[in-house]
Amino acid sequence: AQSVTQLDSQVPVFEEAPVELRCNYSSSVSVYLFWYVQYPNQGLQLLLKYLSGSTLVKGINGFEAEFNKSQTSFHLRKPSVHISDTAEYFCAVTEGRGYSTLTFGKGTMLLVSP
């Protein structure tokens, strides 16, 4: 069975600083990987996804993530954060083409302060 670990429950950072949110997964088969963002009192919005091809994936709002198969990681990065990036970020995995269900990590709360 697949699982996702988000190592940090909370990441505080100052505005305009870089940030990395960590995600590790475990699966015995090939995977598709996703990052979703949840702003306060809202639903989940897709930030980016890795299905195949280039391991560096660019998403919305200046975020990017890198798929590392050997380290089973899919860390999310942004070179310079804004106050408006304050939200909860969820990493999710589905086991490739033959499966439909998403398994989510517990989430990382990104707190951006001035």
Added chain:
Amino acid sequence: DSGVTQTPKHLITATGQRVTLRCSPRSGDLSVYWYQQSLDQGLQFLIHYYNGEERAKGNILERFSAQQFPDLHSELNLSSLELGDSALYFCASSVKALGGTQYFGPGTRLLVL
């Protein structure tokens, strides 16, 4: 706006009651998924329907059931409600039956008193 709509936005009810949550997928999407988000369990997959048929079941209680109608909207029925059922319930939709990107609705916040 993902294009997925959910009603109602908020629901307050008492233990032992039954409620129905409704989801309309994005135009053209055939798959509907239901998820529960709670503080202690996080985001958990409940059930998946594709074009009216159940395709996968996750951690869904026997007191919960769902269906997808011919117009592709879906309903999640929660019965004999308990305090622990208080949570955010999300619906997501995708085009494909398998491996498609899921787009989430805004959720229904259920409070059981």
